[in-house]
Amino acid sequence: MRGADRSKNTQNLDKRVCMTNCPTLIVTVGLPARGKTYISKKLTRYLNWIDVPTKEFNVGQYRRECVKIYKSFEFFRPDNEEGLKIRKQCALAALNDVRQFLMDEGGQVAVFDATNTTRERRETILRFAEQNGFKVFFVESVCEDPDVIAENIVQVKLGSPDYTHCNTEEAVADFMKRIKCYENSYQPLDEELDGDLSFIKIIDVGRRYLVNRVQDHIQSRIVYYLMNIHITPRSIYLCRHGESDLNIKGRIGGDSGLSAKGQEFAKSLGQFIQSQNIHDLKVWTSQMKRTIQTAEAVGVPYEQWKALNEIDAGVCEELMYEEIQQRYPLEFALRDQDKYRYRYPKGESYEDLVQRLEPVIMELERQENVLVICHQAVMRCLLAYFLDKTAEELPYLKCPLHTVLKLTPVAYGCKVESVCLNVDAVNTHRDRPSNVNVHRTAEDALQTVPPHL
């Protein structure tokens, strides 16, 4: 996860399979409004979530910083000498920052987001990568469907800083002329001429793919991910199981059933789902009683995923925080110091959870409308993926009981609607206390424990 530094007290010599032994430069290719930035941002979010430090470098942004005010498409005309000079400078500035990120800042993957439509420009990048020892993987998006292009323009171009001073018609007209500026010199990746390069060509938003010379594990994972994402409108509903018997007692983990309030929530959830009139909804639960019982009340077929089970608290399973403080005060403090990487003795860490949830995320990407009934730590991990949260933020995301989050992809991100179903429940959220020192007092440790029976 971004920003997750090794804790000083790492209690495990954790080494992951090396995704790649030299940095990788992903280079987008394609005319404007072909989804390059959408793909760049999404891929970056996914790679960071699976713990591959990744950053995107959008050349358009560099151009905006250089040329403060965008006047019109004329800037992009192929015969505009001044424009060409500035654009080349911006590209080189971005490559410079790429080098810094990959060499000096511990980055593993950099996504160079620009049109890169000529072989000449791509040659420049290849030489740059060779000089610095980076692997290059091209991601080209080819699309001629006018509806898709028009929708792109509406969703993300009209709101661009370039067009704040235009009305819709003017913006669309100008943007179409901008695309034209690139069309004549566009040299798509070719399976013969570019046969030695590593790339994926995405045709018509995923209807077809051409994949050439995948070099290593990370490229293989990237290809798999790109082949599973889609842009069909849909929503993902995330919620926890209804309040459980152990929740009421302030105990963590375990496999208890729903409390009376929990059962009430399950019924309300069923009604809420009915009222939403969702097309072809899939329902997923974990293999623990409390999520299954909640799903039963919704009344539609559901699938159980073991991967959705709550984080395993090992020796602390079914204990109250007060008991954990009493029996394992050192562990309790270490957890507060680095909640993302801390692993319960004989249990799991959030980091482990992310790894086990990866197939769930992959399948969520493939699916359309899905309701996931899961658990607090699991929901935090899933939410962090969709909302691009860091390793520091993830373990403290607020996921209260009896609340449904509706996530709808929009533009480059995700719209979140929070629906509280108005059934009382205990609070199970424990904030990070101010004192995380191993020598702290019991009161300091238990400062943020929510009330319970």
Next chain:
Amino acid sequence: KPIKASFVFGTQFKIFWIKTASRPQFTNCPTMIVMVGLPARGKTYISKKLTRYLNWIGVPTQVFNLGQYRREVLQTYKNYEFFRPDNEEAMKIRRAYASNALKDIASYFTKEQGQVAVLDATNTTRERRGVIINFAKEKGYKVFFIESVCDDPEIIEANTMQVKLSSPDYENYDKEEALVDFLKRIDCYKMSYVPLDEEKDRHLSFIKIFNVGSRYLVNRVQDHIQSRIVYYLMNIHVTPRSIYLSRHGESELNLLGRIGGDTGLSSQGQKYAKALAEFIRGQSIKDLKVWTSHMKRTIQTAEALGVPYEQWKALNEIDAGVCEEMTYEEIQATHPEEFALRDQDKYRYRYPKGESYEDLVHRLEPVIMELERQENVLVICHQAVMRCLLAYFLDKSEDDLPYLKCPLHTVLKLTPLAYGCKVESFYLNIQAVNTHRDRPTNVNVARKPEEALQTVPEHL
């Protein structure tokens, strides 16, 4: 197959709990995978490997190889003339057994609960593929084509040498004659070969593999299983290599006859680690990767090798839940019913608060995928884990898997060969306890303790 969970409370219903669908469904209607390509392009290699992988991850799959149907009908193979496109009589026969294969596929889906059928044949004309597509449409099956295109004469010759010349077809030929005949056979198909076309066949779902994986064209992936198949095909390779599987050296808990836990090596175990290092050096393996689990005993074993190694949490031993660190005698004393249920269905049985072999396979899938991508690898793991990995490479069923023999202090060297895997077993001559418990004769929950403990190996 209904997915809805039939959850019931209470231990008396434990037996039914085991049968509940525990995995998300890969596909909701049967899928036909149809191979396409000239002879000696790796179709059978891909068919068999893919089938092995799908069965291992729990998707019932079977190969239907038309060459086999032909051999059953014709009994003896004369020569390439049978495949000449102007051989009317042969054409009739070929259409007939192709049609039988389709009938058998339908029967596999409806009567044997199969989910995926792989039709391994050349299927090189649009006409033939049309027949298959219509058949599938009629029955409601999904179709996914896998085409292998290769022009490299070296690869084709290597294929021919490895698998064709030893085919039953060429039993009575000498090598040169066989090669000549086979090349004429390929020629018979070349004239009428119409590869899948990205324009004309754009409505079909397919993957075209060029030159053994340097390039792929993927069109219209319809669902999860097709996506997994594409991912798998894009990760396998044919570069010669070997995979070495071994357990950690004997551990302290092994000596005490206790299962699970996270102890270090016993003195014999440490001797094994040194012996393993010597053995590996002796093998002179190019660019060897070494993988361990996160548990002490595999890490300590790897340390003795003196080379870098990677730790995979996914390689950790099966979690025995409430039975962790117990002896079998203690399990019988404290959980006699669980013990019996495990013997009844060792593959699916899940220790309370623990895992099943089925769970293990699921968690090992990324390891298998990465093993496919890699070349020479030494995996130092655990008994149940090694059984799962071995079952994948040697195509063992769910019934056989939990009883595969994986003794301590023995290295298995697996080398892909033709359509399967050559196995060489190296016992490094360091004494160790036996940890293999066979299925006892009596698996009834009402059995006596002696019957339950009948097959427990000796320990301190």
